[in-house]
Amino acid sequence: MTDQWWAGVRQRVEAAGAGPGGGKVFGALGHKWVLEEPLTRGELAELEAQIGVQLPEEYRAFLLHVGTGGAGPAYGLFPVRRVQGRWRWEGDGADLADLTRLAEPFPDQGADPKLLDDLLAQRPEEEDFDEDFDDAIEAWDERWDAVMFAPERTAGAIVICHLGCALREWLIISGSHRGTIWSDGRADDVDLVPLLDDDGKPVTFARWYSDWLEKAEQTALSAP
Incomplete structure (x- = not known):
């Protein structure tokens, strides 16, 4: 099911980037509509062996069938790359995530009010x-x-997107919130909170990315 979800997405991103309004999409000047190549199954296995946990299904299917990062919400989806034999996510603030703690459950609640x-x-x-x-x-x-x-507050999560002005979004890897996206407004003294849809349900990775793509297409493919 998750594999089918991503069918044709890479082609849709490429078409949007070539559209007459592609340059008007927020963040396009940053990611330039480029998607990096997908991982092989061997590379994905190596990555998950390094971090000690299996990535959420929707995200791992994206890595296999769409790309390791690039064109995506805001200034783009942070790519995961092998650097000097070790895998890591790269982007503005990606180093806030402790890759040695991704198997630990993400905390269920925020800082003590x-x-x-x-x-x-x-x-x-x-x-x-x-x-x-x-x-x-x-x-x-x-x-x-x-x-x-405090680093324990983001155990079990990775930074996947930068919105500008030190505002970011995280993908939860482990724990009861696994697979969901959280907003990080701590630079503006706003605590970590889950992204919710119109029905108040947590937004998962696939919904997060597909919502962005649908809105981006409306702008990118519209007549100038």
């Missing part, structure tokens, strides 16, 4: 300081980032 509220209450206000304000806000930022960006 009380802890966040307490930290926010402690945020320095400029009127309470003079020349020491810069030092105070820098120290507070470090405490905030230590909570929001």
